[in-house]
Amino acid sequence: MKTEICDALVVGAGLSGLVCAEKLAREGLKVIILDENPLPGGQFLRRLKASLTPAELKAKPGPVRTGHLFLEKVEQGKIRVLPLSEVVGIFDRNQVLVHEKDRTFCISPQLILLATGAREKFLPFVGWDLPGVISTGALQCFMKSSGLMPNKELLFHGAGPLLWAGAGEALKHGAKVQAILHTHSLSRLLPKPGQLRAQGPKLLEGVGYMAAFCSHRVRHRFKTVVIEARGKGLLEEVITARLDSAGRVLMGTESRYQTQCLATGHGFAPNVELAQQAGCKLGFEPLLGGFIVQTTGGLQSSVENIFAAGEVTGIGGALKSLLEGELAALGMLKKLGRPFSDHDFTSLMAKRKAHLAFAEWLNRLTAYPDAWLYNLPDDSIICRCEDITAGDLKNAVDQGYDTPLALKRFLRLGMGPCQGRTCLPIAYDFLAGYRNRPLAQDELLSTRPPLKPVPLGHLLEEE
Numbered sequence: 001m002k003t004e005i006c007d008a009l010v011v012g013a014g015l016s017g018l019v020c021a022e023k024l025a026r027e028g029l030k031v032i033i034l035d036e037n038p039l040p041g042g043q044f045l046r047r048l049k050a051s052l053t054p055a056e057l058k059a060k061p062g063p064v065r066t067g068h069l070f071l072e073k074v075e076q077g078k079i080r081v082l083p084l085s086e087v088v089g090i091f092d093r094n095q096v097l098v099h100e101k102d103r104t105f106c107i108s109p110q111l112i113l114l115a116t117g118a119r120e121k122f123l124p125f126v127g128w129d130l131p132g133v134i135s136t137g138a139l140q141c142f143m144k145s146s147g148l149m150p151n152k153e154l155l156f157h158g159a160g161p162l163l164w165a166g167a168g169e170a171l172k173h174g175a176k177v178q179a180i181l182h183t184h185s186l187s188r189l190l191p192k193p194g195q196l197r198a199q200g201p202k203l204l205e206g207v208g209y210m211a212a213f214c215s216h217r218v219r220h221r222f223k224t225v226v227i228e229a230r231g232k233g234l235l236e237e238v239i240t241a242r243l244d245s246a247g248r249v250l251m252g253t254e255s256r257y258q259t260q261c262l263a264t265g266h267g268f269a270p271n272v273e274l275a276q277q278a279g280c281k282l283g284f285e286p287l288l289g290g291f292i293v294q295t296t297g298g299l300q301s302s303v304e305n306i307f308a309a310g311e312v313t314g315i316g317g318a319l320k321s322l323l324e325g326e327l328a329a330l331g332m333l334k335k336l337g338r339p340f341s342d343h344d345f346t347s348l349m350a351k352r353k354a355h356l357a358f359a360e361w362l363n364r365l366t367a368y369p370d371a372w373l374y375n376l377p378d379d380s381i382i383c384r385c386e387d388i389t390a391g392d393l394k395n396a397v398d399q400g401y402d403t404p405l406a407l408k409r410f411l412r413l414g415m416g417p418c419q420g421r422t423c424l425p426i427a428y429d430f431l432a433g434y435r436n437r438p439l440a441q442d443e444l445l446s447t448r449p450p451l452k453p454v455p456l457g458h459l460l461e462e463e
């Protein structure tokens, strides 16, 4: 198989990957950055078109402008950028298998940065798989990449800043926001001292959304969840209810919303599968978003030549990802014996602490209500690919299948086409709560290459 050599391979062209690639290339390293998406930029910059005019850019918030600056430098610099290329396996620490369009090839770098980001988590309810129920992130991608809206009126439900960002974008696109249903109470938003210290630009963005909600008279409901989405083949009606202090539904508090589009999301889970497959040590840290890649100073993982930055080391937002891209670059330069600034390193490590404090606030805000998952009606779907319901999970655990591996073998949990991307973060939380025992570090299900489906023909060597 054809093999390319480079000094550093950056997997993921989101904020952290872009910053790291640019810093390394500036020091004269031969860098390749790749991403499975058609354009670099990751979740945060997800672009409508290849470039923005200076006027369009000026109107964007600070972190977006910083991100675009790095994007331009990467695209105009000496870095090899590979779009539509996904890493499907890492072997022997530095043999990286890449699937690109209709072929696979290998990259053999000295060092690897895993900047694979995160994906959305959902609060399941009866009917969450009905067409018309979409994830807030998917709605946002749709709006950003097409400039269109799926419906003129939308209802929002969930927790965390993406809920506000999604509803705010929808208003900008001329849609009517019927209401925003917040799972938790308003008091959950209150930070502990210092938790929002490093988040100036994001706070400003938040204030902008609040102002837009006020001027459009958007209704907010707190401690309220969707208990059912109904419709004949398409969403027609959403039933909501209030929660008590233990997170249980309060009978008699139900309300109905007539709607054809419900956007829902409940925080993020780090994309750690590639790191796990490469042998990097993971840790289960609920206040950082679940399973994360464990790193030491300079963001080196437990595998000597592999570094990790951004959401994979803990869900902490765009500013943490920007900072960690820089920190990982310094860590990698140090590893290669290249000159680097000790002063910058120490100062970035100190700033990172403030971002980790913010991460705690963020992940507490998006945690599931305590009793929600294991009080779900038995017919609520948990694994959409394999049609596994909450009742199936409860029965299995009651029969003694009370580990992720046992559930996988007994129910095929996580074995469908999405390979557990959607259901596993939910199932892990369900299991920990229902069996009343936190998940142990070694209970994460193993992953094997190829991480994403690859046609067999693309793995065959060309003559």
Ligand SMILES: Cc1cc2nc3c(=O)[nH]c(=O)nc-3n(C[C@H](O)[C@H](O)[C@H](O)COP(=O)(O)OP(=O)(O)OC[C@H]3O[C@@H](n4cnc5c(N)ncnc54)[C@H](O)[C@@H]3O)c2cc1C
Pocket: 011, 012, 013, 014, 015, 016, 017, 034, 035, 036, 037, 041, 042, 043, 044, 045, 085, 086, 087, 088, 115, 116, 117, 118, 119, 120, 137, 138, 140, 162, 165, 268, 271, 274, 309, 310, 311, 312, 316, 317, 318, 319, 321, 451
């Ligand atoms: C759906 C969604 C919407 C979001 N919207 C907002 C928002 O509006 N505002 C905000 O402040 N924050 C938002 N966030 C959070 C924000 O994305 C992060 O804070 C920041 O972008 C993270 O940067 P990152 O570099 O860690 O990861 P990302 O920006 O997520 O970049 C990771 C990249 O890695 C690529 N990748 C992953 N695995 C592979 C692989 N195996 N092979 C090749 N490429 C791979 C992905 O395609 C992705 O482009 C959102 C997150 C998500 C998941």
